[in-house]
Amino acid sequence: MSAADVVEPSAPLSRRARKWRLGRERALTGLTVAGLFLAWLLSTHYGLVNPLFLPSPAAVWTAFVRTATEGYQGSLLHEHLLASLGRVLTGYVLACAIGIPLGIVMGLSRDVKAVFDPVIEFYRPLPPLALYTLIVMWLGIGDTSKVALLFLAALPPLTISSMQAAAGVDPRFVKAARSLGAGKAQLFRHVFLPACLPGICTGMRISLGFTYTVLVAAEIVAATAGLGWMIWDASKFLISDVVIMGLFVLALTGVALDFAIRRCERALTPWRFR
Template sequence: MKSEFLEKKKWLVRFISFISVVILFIIWFLVTNLGWVDSYFIPKPQDVWSSFIVLVTEGYKGASLFTHISNSLFRLFTALLFAFITAVPLGLLCGYSNYIRAIFDPIIEFYRPWPPLAYYALLVLWLGIEDESKIALLYLSAFAPLFIATVASVQKLPVDRINAALSLGAKKRNILWHIILPSCQPDILTGLRTAIGITYATLVAAEMVAATSGIGWMVLDASKYLRSDIVFVGIMIMGIIAILLDGLLRLYQSRRFSWVGK
């Protein structure tokens, strides 16, 4: 009985979300088609759809829409991969040892609040104008939230859990792998979701300099010519991809860590 109630509640929440999106679309349609807002600022939904069809069939500035999307996703996933394989192990070590955290924490906390464009010029000087500098910028934006989430997860781990493992004969070198890492996985996944959001926000900045492809570059380039319809298409594509990525992570989180919060 309780499971049926929870299932109905879940579907009700999804229905409310769907209705909110429909209402937002209706407001957009009415505001633009009734002429309350100039189409230069907010294009009509039908114009956005027409531009999407043109982009799918003809591409943009000599490259297909798939090419723009795949180039952006390559930069994004490469940066996230490097951030994950470096931030998580370092975060585990820093959360476990105050001495190691004392070395890295000031550096990360110092650069973390910087706007991406503040140091992007340096990355271009050091790494050039190709994908290396763009991936490095995305990497730095993803590293900090992953690192902080991992450190915080280790620090809130109950000491009794570690002491119990030690009392049962576990070696200190195995505590990190068999106790700390499994316990921190839900928070690490949450940190990864946060990192994806922040990295997406940095994507346009990463493709500002010497780029000729990428969904972020397409949005930026279209804005120069007041093509708000193409800007809307690019923003919507980025939003849909982000929702799909986050949805996959949330699905995995609910299946793999169904006990969290219960």
């Protein structure tokens, strides 16, 4: 094989090229959002869609202001938001505290995986509402059952991603560290943990999305506040402006939490973004 046949690896992008690419990506994102908003505005302005099913942006904004200042069913918008965030974050943090270490141990030990993997794989595909009925029978209709459902929704992605990350650590790194005299604690801190962090952070983002999708199911039983409950209650009375407004608030808070995880990922794994 001649030297001309060898494909040279692509050189790192210059700072100017990176800025141009980032600017192009942001422009495409902005155009996409603007295009969707324009389509929504025109379809409601010209009556292409029944306003009962798709209210105008102005109506949704009015619902936002009204709910923020006057409230919905006795609670202001920030009270609904805080109630939902409290449940989501409690279940999610508990799942992180249990699922990430458990997943790492499962990735390192076949015996531990043989014990816990069948349990997680059994309940993971179960519909949240079907699982929630059993949880309510066990824990009642209070916040404990809601947090438990959110915890169970968040646990499988965290456990599976952590397990795969731990199992995928290159054994050459372990041998090299041991040859330099590294003990078990040093191996975990300097080899396993840095190698697992990218996969763990990805699992945390996926898990947060699953937790949010289960929020409405968790709040439809015996709740009096929460974004999921507000959306569910408004849908029963066809108050579509409140439903869409609640979905926007729910989505924006989810994006904000996902952004926080990505910033933590950049701080914990800076070598991936160089």
